[in-house]
Amino acid sequence: MAEADDQKGNNRSKLEQAAVLLMSLGEGDAAEILKHLGPKEVQRLGTAMTHLSNVQQNEVEAVLSNFLEEVRTLTGLGMGSDGYIRSMLITALGEDKANGLIDRILLGGNTTGLDTLKWMEARSVADIIRNEHPQIQAIVIAYLDSDQSAEILSYFQDKVRLDIMMRVAALDTVQPSALQELNNILEKQFSGNAGSQTKTMGGIKVAAEIVNNLDSSLANDLLESINDVDEDLGTQIQDLMFVFDNLVDVDDRGIQALLREVSSDILIIALKGADETLKEKIFKNMSKRAAELLRDDLETKGPVKLSEVENAQKEILVIARRMADAGEINLGGGGEQML
Structure with a gap:
């Protein structure tokens, strides 16, 4: 029994293990780690931390053991510096603790103005750029992550x-x-150098990613409007869009890796709106017992709002794109062109 308990940490996803590791550290050490992560990474970690409950001491020890073992196999730990999302830290740690971490990280960081916008609520960013020239608005939208830009x-x-x-x-x-x-417009929110090099951003690929993250009704209306203005451009954007049912083009190994990162609750809701081909693809890449349980859960799950299904599918797509960017899986079809 003790040996089985020691393996509990191994049964958690890598995201959950990272959350356990951070929660076992003090605020100062956690802050030092978080300031080297991007907003989306911290958002995922913050969400995972809020969902942790009844973590046993032996689980913490197992997670630490796994971490140390992985570190021994690495030649270095490279992390990008991008800041983190204020609201998720407040949700994860409480306002008092989070504010202390935020002050230390933001005041000590070297954040550029556009990166600062990544911490802000979408409505606030919209208000800031609402009265600016459309080209400035486009630069902001192209620079930010596609899901935030869509919002x-x-x-x-x-x-x-x-x-x-x-x-x-x-x-x-x-x-x-x-x-x-743009830096001048937002000088009260950030400081930093614009640099002397041109920056690549935007393009049809970015446009497709943004449209992909819009609510379906907005996305359809926008695509129709783009087609009315430039039918060829609308076709190119649609060709590059990667939707949930396109996951059927991911190979079995990729599906298995993706399933390890997705919670069962989110998967059940997402599959309520999936076609049968994709469902069967998911089932065949699970153990027989797990597939049977998932089928039962889908059958017993009551009606789910379309918005909940779309949000669950978007959450899984965000994970899939992140894994594709990291080279962990290969998205087939349109997604392969996008990434």
Whole structure:
């Protein structure tokens, strides 16, 4: 029994193990780690920490053991510096503790202005850029992560949304003067150098990723509007979009890796809106017992709102794209072109 308990840490996903590891550290050490992670990474960790409960001491020890073992196999630990999301830290740690971490990380970091926008609520970013030139709006939308950009766009009227997306699709590189202009606009929110090199951003691929993260009704309306203006561009964007049912093109090994990172609760809701081909693909890449349980859960699960299904599918797609970016899985079809 003791040996079985020692393996509990191994039964948790890597994300949950990372959350256990962080929760076992003091605030100062946790802050030092978090400031080297990007907003999306910290958001996922913060969510995982809020869901942790009844973690036994032997689980913590197992997680630490796994971590030390992995570290021994690495030649170095490389992490990007990008800041982290304020709201998720408050949710995970409480406002008092989170504010202390936020102050230490933000004041000690070297964050550029556009990166600062990644911590802000989508509505706040929309309000900041609402009265700016459409090209400035497009630069912001192209720079930020596609899911955040999609949420920001939802706060604009249809005509403005179309104008911004047409400009995003047409973007290629941005001159330093344009970035400096944006820095000047947001000087109260950040500090930093625009640099002297042009920056690649935007393009049809970015436009497709943003549309992919919009609510289905907004996405359909926007695609129709883009097709009315430029049918060829609309077709290119649609060809590059990767939707939940496209996961059927991922090979078995990739599906198995993805399933290890997705909670069963999210998977059940997401599959309520999936076609039978994808469901069977999921079932065949699980153990017989796990597949039977999943089938039973799907049958007994009551009606689910369309919005809940779409949100669950988007959450899984975010994980899939992250894993594809890291080279852990290969998205087939349209997704392979996107990434």
